[in-house]
Amino acid sequence: MTGTVPLYLESTDTKISNIADYLVTECHRYCQINLKRMTMAESRVIPAITLSVSQERQLAYEGAYKLTVHDSGISLQAGTPAGLFYAVQTLLQLLSMASNSIDMVVLPNLEIVDRPRFSWRGMHLDVSRHFFPVEFIRKYINMLAFHKMNMFHWHLTDDQGWRIEIKRYPRLTEIGAWRKDDGNRYGGFYSQDEIRAIVTYAEERCVTIVPEIEMPGHASAALASYPEYSCTGGPFAVETRWGVFDDVYCPGNKATFTFLENILDEVAGLFPGRYIHIGGDECPKVRWQNHDLCQRLMKDSGLKTENDLQAYFISRLAGHIETLKKSPVGWDEILDGGAPATATIMAWRSMQKGVEAAEAGHDVVMTPMTYCYFDHYQGVADEPKAIGGFTPLQTVYSFEPIPAEFPSAMTSHIIGAQGNVWTEYMADSKHVEYMVFPRLCALSEILWSPRETRSWADFLERLKPHLLRLKARHINYRQLRI
Numbered sequence: 001m002t003g004t005v006p007l008y009l010e011s012t013d014t015k016i017s018n019i020a021d022y023l024v025t026e027c028h029r030y031c032q033i034n035l036k037r038m039t040m041a042e043s044r045v046i047p048a049i050t051l052s053v054s055q056e057r058q059l060a061y062e063g064a065y066k067l068t069v070h071d072s073g074i075s076l077q078a079g080t081p082a083g084l085f086y087a088v089q090t091l092l093q094l095l096s097m098a099s100n101s102i103d104m105v106v107l108p109n110l111e112i113v114d115r116p117r118f119s120w121r122g123m124h125l126d127v128s129r130h131f132f133p134v135e136f137i138r139k140y141i142n143m144l145a146f147h148k149m150n151m152f153h154w155h156l157t158d159d160q161g162w163r164i165e166i167k168r169y170p171r172l173t174e175i176g177a178w179r180k181d182d183g184n185r186y187g188g189f190y191s192q193d194e195i196r197a198i199v200t201y202a203e204e205r206c207v208t209i210v211p212e213i214e215m216p217g218h219a220s221a222a223l224a225s226y227p228e229y230s231c232t233g234g235p236f237a238v239e240t241r242w243g244v245f246d247d248v249y250c251p252g253n254k255a256t257f258t259f260l261e262n263i264l265d266e267v268a269g270l271f272p273g274r275y276i277h278i279g280g281d282e283c284p285k286v287r288w289q290n291h292d293l294c295q296r297l298m299k300d301s302g303l304k305t306e307n308d309l310q311a312y313f314i315s316r317l318a319g320h321i322e323t324l325k326k327s328p329v330g331w332d333e334i335l336d337g338g339a340p341a342t343a344t345i346m347a348w349r350s351m352q353k354g355v356e357a358a359e360a361g362h363d364v365v366m367t368p369m370t371y372c373y374f375d376h377y378q379g380v381a382d383e384p385k386a387i388g389g390f391t392p393l394q395t396v397y398s399f400e401p402i403p404a405e406f407p408s409a410m411t412s413h414i415i416g417a418q419g420n421v422w423t424e425y426m427a428d429s430k431h432v433e434y435m436v437f438p439r440l441c442a443l444s445e446i447l448w449s450p451r452e453t454r455s456w457a458d459f460l461e462r463l464k465p466h467l468l469r470l471k472a473r474h475i476n477y478r479q480l481r482i
């Protein structure tokens with residue numbers, strides 16, 4: 001292909017038109033190829049790129065596509081807009097490899113029929129421990145899309161900062177978004193207008209955002225803003241240390257539930273995706289043990305232990321999320337004391353927690369820290385300070401979301417997996433990129449490609465040209481070291 005290449009759309013769907021625009025922009029930016037949108041009525045020029053919706057049975061699966069390179073051009077076909085979007089990503093990869101001269105691109109004739117293995121192909125980002133600007137959130141989502149990942153788990157609240165504007169409770173961001181780091185004011189938050197723009201940006205890239213509002217623990221920033229929803233009444237400060245803290249939301253006070261329900265109402269209105277994550281991890285029970293109102297609620301409701309009280313807390317808020325026509329997600333601690341039947345469980349402590357959740361009938365996203373925690377060290381020497389752990393690229397690539405000897409009748413409960421990025425030791429976006437890439441590349445292959453095709457040696461060979469694509473996108477990836 002040389003000069004300006006025609007791009008035909010055999011569809012009037014707005015989503016597909018957006019995908020075509022995306023292809024034009026990315027082709028120009030990263031492959032030095034100029035595409036020009038043309039209608040079918042205009043005279044055919046060869047070679048051309050054609051995007052079309054197909055009713056073919058093999059393309060009916062969400063995300064499936066067919067990419068054909070033939071003498072008269074390139075054809076991208078899919079049953080859904082997401083499928084066409086992934087066909088575009090594959091084409092961009094092929095073109096960036098083929099483009100060895102500015103004015104000539106040659107691709108061999110080929111046919112690719114492809115589809116994802118898992119429906120939840122996720123990445124998480126903690127914006128509480130450190131805050132990242134809107135521009136970086138967009139870049140992060142774009143890089144997820146480039147790797148055909150489709151879920152962005154946005155960890156918006158924690159002890160060290162509340163990062164989402166809630167109109168009804170302005171102190172959450174006036175107070176809760178800011179902390180004193182070495183005497184300096186540190187923090188920030190996303191306004192609702194910024195969030196709406198990010199949601200649109202993600203939708204255009206077939207990425208669903210899963211917002212997380214942590215409860216009942218990891219609540220210091222919220223309680224610093226509204227101490228009346230704690231057991232002791234405070235006062236509290238937005239935390240400056242990392243860790244797990246004793247002051248958590250008080251379930252003995254009915255008003256706590258009203259407060260959280262009102263917050264969830266606003267969150268549900270901002271994010272059109274199906275899921276809302278309500279945390280549920282690492283909640284100490286010492287305040288509940290020593291609070292009359294909490295103990296009275298336990299007695300009145302027949303709850304024997306504080307774990308039962310946590311289950312009551314999560315069930316109540318999960319029930320509220322369902323009234324909003326959304327599905328609750330929680331960390332695997334919500335299994336303790338019994339999780340609401342409809343909750344999706346994120347297994348982070350171990351694969352076994354995911355197995356238990358699946359056996360109890362829950363949908364499961366596997367995110368075990370031994371494979372999926374990208375805040376861990378990825379090398380043995382000369383690495384920037386990290387929280388701990390050791391999860392190098394090869395370990396990530398060896399991850400298998402379906403445990404060995406898992407009953408095949410239950411595999412449909414494991415809907416996918418996710419990489420988690422806790423940012424205690426990542427003060428800026430360049431550091432996040434260093435920790436995430438290329439581990440994300442390994443995870444994305446696990447989540448997309450058939451298990452049988454996996455080969456570490458082959459992956460390493462393919463990663464080399466892929467790192468050049470990351471470089472072109474100004475990603476501060478970690479260099480491969482031998």
Ligand SMILES: [Zn+2]
Pocket residue numbers: 230231249250251252253287288291293294
């Ligand atoms: Zn209490």
